Amino acid sequence: MDKNTYSITDLAEEFQVTSRTIRFYEDKGLILPERDGLTRVYSRSDRARLKLILRGRRLGFSLQDIKKMIDLYNPKEESGEQLKFTLQKCEEQLEKLMGQRKDINEAIEELESTVSDLSDYLNGDTSSGKKLA
Amino acid sequence: MDKNTYSITDLAEEFQVTSRTIRFYEDKGLILPERDGLTRVYSRSDRARLKLILRGRRLGFSLQDIKKMIDLYNPKEESGEQLKFTLQKCEEQLEKLMGQRKDINEAIEELESTVSDLSDYLNGDTSSGKKLA
DNA sequence: CTTGACGTTTACGTAAACGTCAACTTTCCT
DNA sequence: AGGAAAGTTGACGTTTACGTAAACGTCAAG
Numbered sequence: 142m143d144k145n146t147y148s149i150t151d152l153a154e155e156f157q158v159t160s161r162t163i164r165f166y167e168d169k170g171l172i173l174p175e176r177d178g179l180t181r182v183y184s185r186s187d188r189a190r191l192k193l194i195l196r197g198r199r200l201g202f203s204l205q206d207i208k209k210m211i212d213l214y215n216p217k218e219e220s221g222e223q224l225k226f227t228l229q230k231c232e233e234q235l236e237k238l239m240g241q242r243k244d245i246n247e248a249i250e251e252l253e254s255t256v257s258d259l260s261d262y263l264n265g266d267t268s269s270g271k272k273l274a
Numbered sequence: 275m276d277k278n279t280y281s282i283t284d285l286a287e288e289f290q291v292t293s294r295t296i297r298f299y300e301d302k303g304l305i306l307p308e309r310d311g312l313t314r315v316y317s318r319s320d321r322a323r324l325k326l327i328l329r330g331r332r333l334g335f336s337l338q339d340i341k342k343m344i345d346l347y348n349p350k351e352e353s354g355e356q357l358k359f360t361l362q363k364c365e366e367q368l369e370k371l372m373g374q375r376k377d378i379n380e381a382i383e384e385l386e387s388t389v390s391d392l393s394d395y396l397n398g399d400t401s402s403g404k405k406l407a
Numbered sequence: 408c409t410t411g412a413c414g415t416t417t418a419c420g421t422a423a424a425c426g427t428c429a430a431c432t433t434t435c436c437t
Numbered sequence: 438a439g440g441a442a443a444g445t446t447g448a449c450g451t452t453t454a455c456g457t458a459a460a461c462g463t464c465a466a467g
Contacts (some may be wrong), residue, residue: 148413148414149413149414150413150414159455159456160413160414161455161456161457162454162455162456164415165454165455165456169454178415178463179414179415179416179462179463180413180414180415180463181414181415198454199381199384200381200384200385201378201381203453203454204453204454205453221396224392224395224396225396227392228389228392228393228396231385231388231389231392232389234385235382235385235386235389238378238381238382238385239382241378242375242378242379242382245334245371245374245375245378246375248332248333248334248371249368249371249372249375251332251333252333252364252367252368252371253368255364256361256364256365256368259357259360259361259364260361262357263354263357263358263361281443281444282443282444283443283444292425292426293443293444294425294426294427295424295425295426297445297446298424298425298426302424311433312432312433312444312445312446313433313434313443313444313445314444314445331424336423336424337423337424
C-alpha cells in the first residue's frame, strides 16, 4: 500500500523540485501541510495539490493564478462558478501562449535567414547582395 | 533630406520606446551618443545602433549579448572573427527558441484539451468519463 | 558521545529590463 | 523676462520564482 503521508523531501524528490520551493509555495499560501511539532507532514491530498501546482506552472500560469484556481477548487459546492474562473484563465493563458508562439515563430524565421546570410558571408559568398546591417 | 541628428525623444517616438529606455541602454554601454552640453545628440549611426538593439531584443537576445555582437561589429578589421561570434549566438538562440516553441506547443495542446473538458463539464456532458483533477 | 542527515526559521540576494519619482538645469517661445 | 517644455542625473521600486546563508533543533546510527 502506498504511503499516506510524506515528508518534504519525499515530495521534493518525487517531483524534482527543491524543498525550498515547496516551502515557498507554502509561503504563498498554495499548500498548508499538517505539522508534527515543527516538521511538515504532507497528506495525499497535499501531494495532489502540489501536483496541480506544478502542472499549472508547466502551463505557464503565475503562482497567484494557480492559487486562485486551487482555492476555488476545494469548496463543497462545486456549483460551476469556480470552474468558470478556471476555464476563463485557461482561455486567457491559451491566447497568451498562442501570441508567444507567433512571436517565437517570427523570431525563428528571422534568425534562420540571418544565420543563413552569415554563413554565406563567412564562406565568401557575396553574390546575394545582402547587407549585414 | 532626412535629418542627420536626432534628439532622444525623436528616437523614442520613432521606435516606440521611452526615452528612459534609451538612456538605460546607454547606461549598459549599448549606445554612446554625442553631447551638446548635457543634451544627447544621436547620429544616423546611433539610430542604426538602436535599431539593431531593438531587433536583437525582438529576437530574444539579452542586452549583454546584444552589446557583444554590436561591439564586435564595429572594428575596422572585419576579419570574420566577429561574425563567427554573432553566428554562434544566433544558432544558440535559435535552439533556445525551438525549445521554447516545443514547450509552448505542448502547453497549448494540454490547455486546449483542458478547456475542452471544462466546457463539456460546464455544459453537463459527463459522458466522456474525464476526471477534472 | 559524536557524526551526519534532515529539518526549522528569518532574512537578504538574484536576474532582467526597465518604470517611477524627485530635484534640478537648460532651452524655447512669446 | 519668465514660464512652460524638455532634458539630465541619481536612486529606489517592480515583478517572479525561487537561491542562499546563518544559526540552530532533532533524531537515528555507530
